[in-house]
Amino acid sequence: MAEEAKEMNIAVRYFTRSGNTQKLAKAIGDAVGVEAKAVSVPLEEHTEVLFLGSSVYAAGVDDAVKRFIAENKEKIGKIYNFSTAALAASTYKQVEKLAKEHGVAMAAEEFHCRGSFAFMHRGRPNEQDLRDAAEFAKGIIKKG
Ligand SMILES: Cc1cc2nc3c(=O)[nH]c(=O)nc-3n(C[C@H](O)[C@H](O)[C@H](O)COP(=O)(O)O)c2cc1C
16 A cells, blocks of 8 residues: 555646647657646546646647646646747746646756747657657656
């Protein structure tokens, strides 16, 4: 029983329009041994480590990400942000703001890489990006 209680609950959720962030989500899910799911799938139980993936679309992160945080806040231990964008640095600041509004903890660590958009950054995230995302996730789990 005590052993079970110590086990860390991990989940991966993401929003994607063109599949870039989904690629990172799958690499992260594979690295930590859980299935990456879309933000339309609510968390089932309390989750210490939530890898949350999003992207930048002109006005900001998609409303689906905002809804996910609002609707699942009671179950989120800490958000570990990951994102893709064509130009923007990352979605960290926007997600951090949402987390704060809902009283959810946000880890300082994040993963971000370029995401293809029209003629820009073709092929990103690439194999190296996916390996880096996997290493990022493994590093978080090891620390926990
Ligand atoms: C409608 C739209 C607006 C976008 N606006 C921005 C932007 O303002 N800044 C930026 O860096 N990238 C922008 N992008 C690029 C996306 O952030 C990038 O392609 C990202 O990897 C998409 O992730 P996804 O495939 O997971 O949806 C935009 C993409 C779309 C489709």
